[in-house]
Amino acid sequence: MPDTTSEILVLYYSPGGTTAELARIIARGVEEVDGVQARIRTVPPVSPVCEQVADTVPESGPLYATTDDLEACDGLILGCPTHFGNMPAAMKYFIDSTSALWMGGKLAGKPAAVFSASTSMHGGQESTLLTMMLPLLHHGMLIVGLPYTETALFETRSGGSPYGVTRLTDDLEATPISDEERELSLAMGRRVAGVARKLRAGS
Numbered sequence: 001m002p003d004t005t006s007e008i009l010v011l012y013y014s015p016g017g018t019t020a021e022l023a024r025i026i027a028r029g030v031e032e033v034d035g036v037q038a039r040i041r042t043v044p045p046v047s048p049v050c051e052q053v054a055d056t057v058p059e060s061g062p063l064y065a066t067t068d069d070l071e072a073c074d075g076l077i078l079g080c081p082t083h084f085g086n087m088p089a090a091m092k093y094f095i096d097s098t099s100a101l102w103m104g105g106k107l108a109g110k111p112a113a114v115f116s117a118s119t120s121m122h123g124g125q126e127s128t129l130l131t132m133m134l135p136l137l138h139h140g141m142l143i144v145g146l147p148y149t150e151t152a153l154f155e156t157r158s159g160g161s162p163y164g165v166t167r168l169t170d171d172l173e174a175t176p177i178s179d180e181e182r183e184l185s186l187a188m189g190r191r192v193a194g195v196a197r198k199l200r201a202g203s
């Protein structure tokens with residue numbers, strides 16, 4: 001029997017844990033869709049002073065992603081905190097290692113979505129989401145946003161945008177995730193998983 005399970009790679013970088021919280025909820029949304037599994041992966045930090053190479057397996061938390069994870073997935077959900085209105089260097093460094101996949105068109109036609117976290121409402125969440133989309137478009141991925149049929153988009157006074165899920169907090173303990181941020185995270189997981197299923201069924 002061929003394996004009919006689809007897999008969505010939830011790939012994030014989160015030095016402070018906020019983006020990681022979103023990743024876990026998004027993964028739950030992915031797995032609400034029948035026949036779809038989430039694979040959660042992260043990337044190592046980068047440093048201007050490289051005295052030694054980082055371990056290939058982190059001390060705790062999800063494994064570091066490899067390009068094999070990208071090649072194997074049926075869809076990708078990519079998350080980063082907002083750093084100066086853009087993705088942090090660690091994620092860009094990993095994406096810059098994907099040229100061989102790009103040359104082989106290995107990600108072309110797969111659905112992808114993006115998510116982010118920041119401390120200020122108008123501090124660049126949306127520009128981060130948009131700039132995270134650019135390399136995915138170069139790879140030929142099909143960008144999936146959030147539609148306004150998700151009513152939480154209208155109601156939110158915290159995170160959430162049609163470009164992708166966002167989370168607004170400067171203190172994880174003091175600012176619990178809002179209902180809208182949670183609902184939109186689940187919706188994003190379901191949406192990418194659902195699109196991946198339909199694409200697989202139609203291929």
Ligand SMILES: Cc1cc2nc3c(=O)[nH]c(=O)nc-3n(C[C@H](O)[C@H](O)[C@H](O)COP(=O)(O)O)c2cc1C
Nearest residue numbers: 014015016017018019081083084085118119120123
């Ligand atoms: C180098 C750096 C740059 C940042 N730039 C921004 C920014 O441009 N806008 C903003 O609102 N927050 C900014 N922040 C705050 C982070 O986006 C915020 O703390 C986020 O929740 C961290 O996510 P994490 O817990 O997943 O690491 C910055 C933080 C760092 C360390």
